Amino acid sequence: MQIPLLQINQLQTHFHIGKRVVKAVDGISISVNPGETMALVGESGSGKSVTAMSIMRLLPEAITKTQGEILFEGRDMLKMSMEEIRDIRGKHISMIFQEPMTSLNPAYTIGEQISEAVRVHSNVDKKTAWNKAVEMLELVGIPAAVQRAKEYPHQMSGGMRQRVMIAISLVCNPRLLLADEPTTALDVTIQAQILDLIIKLAKEFNTALIMITHDLGVVAEIAQNMAVMYAGRIVEQGRVADVFANPHHPYTVGLMDSIPRLDGGKKQRLHTIEGVVPDLSALPMGCTFADRCEYAKEKCREEFPAVRVLANARQVACHYPLGGIES
Amino acid sequence: MLKYIIRKLLLLIPVLFGVTLATFMVMHLFTTDPTEIILGQHATTQRVEALREELGLNKPIYVQFGDYLSNALQGDLGKSVITKTSITDELMRRFPATVELALTAIFIATIMGILFGVISAVKQNSIYDYGTMVTALLGVSMPIFWLGLMMIILFSVILGWLPASGRIAIGMQPETITGLYLVDALLTGDMGAFVNAFEHLIMPAVALGSYSTAIIARMTRATMLETIRQDYIRTARAKGLTEKIVIFKHALRNALIPVVTVIGLQMGALLGGAVLTETVFSWPGIGSYLVEGIMVSDYPRVQGAVLLVGTIFVLVNLLVDVLYSYLDPRIQHM
Numbered sequence: 001m002q003i004p005l006l007q008i009n010q011l012q013t014h015f016h017i018g019k020r021v022v023k024a025v026d027g028i029s030i031s032v033n034p035g036e037t038m039a040l041v042g043e044s045g046s047g048k049s050v051t052a053m054s055i056m057r058l059l060p061e062a063i064t065k066t067q068g069e070i071l072f073e074g075r076d077m078l079k080m081s082m083e084e085i086r087d088i089r090g091k092h093i094s095m096i097f098q099e100p101m102t103s104l105n106p107a108y109t110i111g112e113q114i115s116e117a118v119r120v121h122s123n124v125d126k127k128t129a130w131n132k133a134v135e136m137l138e139l140v141g142i143p144a145a146v147q148r149a150k151e152y153p154h155q156m157s158g159g160m161r162q163r164v165m166i167a168i169s170l171v172c173n174p175r176l177l178l179a180d181e182p183t184t185a186l187d188v189t190i191q192a193q194i195l196d197l198i199i200k201l202a203k204e205f206n207t208a209l210i211m212i213t214h215d216l217g218v219v220a221e222i223a224q225n226m227a228v229m230y231a232g233r234i235v236e237q238g239r240v241a242d243v244f245a246n247p248h249h250p251y252t253v254g255l256m257d258s259i260p261r262l263d264g265g266k267k268q269r270l271h272t273i274e275g276v277v278p279d280l281s282a283l284p285m286g287c288t289f290a291d292r293c294e295y296a297k298e299k300c301r302e303e304f305p306a307v308r309v310l311a312n313a314r315q316v317a318c319h320y321p322l323g324g325i326e327s
Numbered sequence: 328m329l330k331y332i333i334r335k336l337l338l339l340i341p342v343l344f345g346v347t348l349a350t351f352m353v354m355h356l357f358t359t360d361p362t363e364i365i366l367g368q369h370a371t372t373q374r375v376e377a378l379r380e381e382l383g384l385n386k387p388i389y390v391q392f393g394d395y396l397s398n399a400l401q402g403d404l405g406k407s408v409i410t411k412t413s414i415t416d417e418l419m420r421r422f423p424a425t426v427e428l429a430l431t432a433i434f435i436a437t438i439m440g441i442l443f444g445v446i447s448a449v450k451q452n453s454i455y456d457y458g459t460m461v462t463a464l465l466g467v468s469m470p471i472f473w474l475g476l477m478m479i480i481l482f483s484v485i486l487g488w489l490p491a492s493g494r495i496a497i498g499m500q501p502e503t504i505t506g507l508y509l510v511d512a513l514l515t516g517d518m519g520a521f522v523n524a525f526e527h528l529i530m531p532a533v534a535l536g537s538y539s540t541a542i543i544a545r546m547t548r549a550t551m552l553e554t555i556r557q558d559y560i561r562t563a564r565a566k567g568l569t570e571k572i573v574i575f576k577h578a579l580r581n582a583l584i585p586v587v588t589v590i591g592l593q594m595g596a597l598l599g600g601a602v603l604t605e606t607v608f609s610w611p612g613i614g615s616y617l618v619e620g621i622m623v624s625d626y627p628r629v630q631g632a633v634l635l636v637g638t639i640f641v642l643v644n645l646l647v648d649v650l651y652s653y654l655d656p657r658i659q660h661m
Contacts, residue, residue, distance in 0.1 A: 056565055082570075090567035097565075102558040106657060107580045117566045152656045168566065 003074070004031040005208050006055070006176055011068035013047075013054045020281040024050040026232035027068070029307075032225075034175065037202070037209040039219040039240070041255070042229035045277045048212040049098075051229075052178045056095055057085050072176070091121040094169035095178040096198070099185050100162035104153035110137070110164045111149030114171055121172050136167040140197060159190035166198060173205055180212045195222070216259055220244060225313075228252050231277055231288040234307075238314035248314075248321035250293045287319070295320055328652070335645045339638075346637035347399065347630070351392050354626035361408045364624050382408060395630070404631035409623055414631040418613065422635070423506025424494055425612030428605070429597040431509075431528055432536035437590055440540045441583070444547025448582075449574060451552060459544065466541030475534040475607035482530060492609035495524045531608040535601055539593040546589045550582040557581070584655045591647030595640040 013025035025047040032038045040048045053059050055070055057077065070077040072088065080088075097103045104113060114133035118124060124132075130149070137145035140163040153161055162182060169177055179198055183191040199222050202209045211223060219226050219240060227237035228251065236249040247253045257271035275292040278284060284291070290300040297320065305319045362370070362378045379385045383394065398405060404414040447459045483491035490496070494508060501511040501520040509528065512521035554560065555578050563577040564570075605614035613632050620628035 058561055058564055086567045086569060088567070089565055095565045097558060097562065099558055103562045105559040105563065105577050105581070107577075107655065116568070120567050154657045165562070168562070 002033050004071075005034045005036075005073065006210075007031040007069070007071040008051075008055075009069040009071070011051070011054060011070060012066065013050050013059065014065045014067075015059075016063050016065060017281075022281045023232050023283060024280055025054060026283075028227075028229070028232075028234045030227050030234065030237065032176065032208050032210060035206050035208055036225065037199075037211060037223045039223035039226040040210060040212045040229060041214065041216065041219055041226055043214055043277060045231075045280070046229040047232040048229055049180050050232075052095060052180050052210065052212055055178065056089060056093065057082075058095075087121075090117050090169075090174070091172045092174050093176045093178065094172070094174040095180065096162070096165050096169050096182045098181040100158050100165055100182075101185065103165055104161055106153055109150050109152055110156070114149075114164070114168050117168050117171050132171060133167070136171045137164070139170075139201070140164070140167045141193075142167075158186050159194060162186060162190075162194050163197065166194075166201065170201055170205055170207065174207055176208045176210070177202055178210045178212070181214070183218075184214075216255060228255065231283065232280060233288065233317065234315070235289065235318065236316045238310075239312060242312055242314055246323045248316040248323050249289075249318050250295050250322060251289050253322060254292075287317075295322070328649075331652075332645070332649065335648065339641055339645075342641055343634070343638060347396065347634055348392070350630045350633045351395060354629055355388060355391070361624050361626060365408060395627075399634065404634070405627035407620075407625050407628050409625050409628075414627055417616065417628075418631055418635055421612050421616050424610060425598060425601055425605070425614060427507040427509065428528065428531055428535060428601055428610055428612060429594065430507075431532040432597050432601075433539060433590065433594045434536075435532055436536035436539035436543055436593065439536075440543025441547050441579075441586065443540075443544040444586075445551055445574065445579065445582075447544065447548040448551030448555065456548075460548070463541040463544045466537045467545075469537065470603075471534055471538060472603045472607050474537055475531065475604055478530050478534055479607070489530050490527050494527050494611055495520065496527075499523050531604050531610055534607075535597060535604040539590075539597065542589060542593060543586060546586050547582065550585050551578060554578045554582040580654065584651065587650055587654060588647060591643055591650075595643040598636070598639045598643065 008028060008030050010027050010029055011025055012023070012027055015022040015024055028047075028051065030038065030040075040051065042048050050059070054066055055072075055077065059066075066078055068078070072093065077085065077088070104110065108116075111130055111133045114136055115126070115129035118129040118132050119126070134145045134149050137149055142148050142160060142163055148156075153164070156164070165182075177198075182198060183194050186194060195218060198209070198211075201207075209222075211218065213219060223240050225237065226240045226243055227234045228243075228249065229235070230251050236243065236247065236252045243252065244256070247256055251273070254271070254273040258273065260270055273292055278288055278291065284301070286299075286301040286303055287293070287296070287305050290296040293300065299319050303319070305317045307315050307317045308321070309315050361382070362375050362384070366374055366378060376385070383391055386394075395405065402415055404418070406412065407414055407417070443459045443463070447456045450456050479491045482489045499520050501508060501517045501524075502515050504511045504514050508524035509521060512518070512524055555574070557578075560573060560578055563573045568577070601610070601612060602614035602618055604610065605612045606618050609615065613635060617629060617632040617636075619625075620632060
């Protein structure tokens with residue numbers, strides 16, 4: 001068995017805001033193997049981004065309380081000093097953010113911003129770093145890279161800027177890339193291009209990828225494993241093929257039903273999941289999904305369902321899973 | 328860029344014309360008749376008329392203004408009605424004193440203001456932050472002349488550490504090269520003069536800069552707080568940069584853009600508006616010259632000083648505009 005590149009055990013990330021405690025991430029466990037792609041799926045507010053930010057330790061320390069373990073190559077990142085974390089950031093683990101329009105510093109050229117990432121982590125002179133930046137720009141498909149490296153972010157479109165972000169994140173050849181909805185803010189026409197680019201380069205650089213998305217179509221296309229998050233917890237995870245073939249959790253089923261289907265009848269209306277994600281500072285006692293679940297019974301409102309581990313590393317957190325499972 | 332500067336310089340013309348016209352009108356319409364100041368209340372009508380003739384006051388006001396304007400364009404701001412000395416010469420003689428004071432004040436204010444503002448923002452809501460902001464509030468609220476007097480009482484009268492007035496001890500003036508005593512003393516290697524000039528300069532400069540320090544610190548804090556919440560700061564951290572580089576390279580550069588405007592405006596104000604400080608500390612600059620001129624209704628003196636101050640103010644603002652487009656590449660030399 002392979003040693004996982006990243007293993008998260010019972011991670012809790014709680015925000016203490018005044019007297020309220022917001023349980024943004026509440027006891028999740030996932031593991032990612034080298035070179036593998038894992039998709040983190042869920043609607044807004046389910047804790048996907050907070051999970052990624054917890055790994056990078058980018059959350060404001062004053063109000064954040066983190067517990068559990070985040071083992072990167074066997075070392076617990078939550079116990080590392082800031083110095084050790086800085087050494088990992090950008091070099092071993094990188095991140096691409098959701099908003100390309102605001103994620104680049106308006107005051108520096110993109111060449112400077114890429115070569116800066118090179119220079120923090122390796123002892124090279126300015127010229128070498130700059131050349132590396134230009135090379136990366138070519139790699140992410142920016143035409144006339146030599147000239148464009150001298151341009152500022154405001155001179156580029158959103159798609160271009162996201163390409164630059166990809167260049168920054170991969171320039172040090174990291175082992176893990178966290179992509180936090182990298183295409184959400186982009187035009188539909190550009191989305192596929194950017195996604196293809198990330199997948200292609202991740203493969204080329206042999207970088208493991210955690211793709212945060214709410215688009216199940218993307219998941220089916222690119223990931224080997226997936227975890228479905230709801231209200232700070234993972235309700236179901238497993239190999240993508242298995243989960244798609246036979247989803248066990250009612251929430252996963254709901255998500256899949258809300259994708260428009262080509263073979264659906266004309267009159268068939270798109271399925272929606274009624275209700276909204278519960279308030280993370282006042283979570284119900286039982287299953288967090290119970291209020292929106294059409295299969296919910298008495299027990300669901302009283303007791304939180306424990307995670308059941310099934311065959312093929314499949315996990316589900318539901319009292320009454322669907323699709324027939326033998327335990 | 329050059330086109331932009333030239334356009335701005337052309338805009339100077341109507342602004343300065345307006346300044347000249349306004350001062351001229353105020354001085355001629357609302358102040359005491361200078362003949363009364365010079366000759367006293369009991370002078371004979373003939374003597375008054377003779378003096379009015381001599382000063383050109385008997386001509387229609389638009390002719391007087393036209394004369395003044397055409398002379399001013401040739402660099403001649405007229406003669407003081409009291410001392411009969413050339414105003415241009417007097418302004419040129421005093422100008423370096425004002426420049427030295429204002430530059431030192433703005434230098435202190437910029438360094439201290441930005442430093443306090445940044446630390447305050449980074450350590451938001453800490454005791455340090457509250458302490459700085461309360462001090463800044465005091466700095467904004469305290470009138471300069473009052474602060475100046477208190478400083479004189481404390482440092483000159485009680486402690487006896489610093490001289491209370493003037494620019495340098497008599498007989499210690501360094502050889503004039505730039506007119507700025509500190510610079511001249513350094514250039515000629517006259518350390519005694521340097522120390523003495525510095526002792527004279529430091530108190531008025533701190534008093535003059537106190538308001539600007541407070542304004543700059545507040546502004547820096549506000550813009551820094553906004554900037555460190557930006558996505559690109561998160562990106563910078565995600566690259567593995569140290570907090571020092573994140574704050575001083577990535578955040579400060581962006582946070583400074585609005586602060587530069589404030590510094591520029593303050594500098595313009597200090598160069599021209601050191602009136603109170605110069606008076607309290609008997610600093611021989613433009614400000615005290617202006618005040619003395621007002622006291623004795625010496626209208627050419629007041630006009631000349633105001634015109635100079637106005638010009639400086641506008642030029643400093645132009646400088647800020649240029650600096651701005653360097654700091655923020657999005658402002659492309661329109």
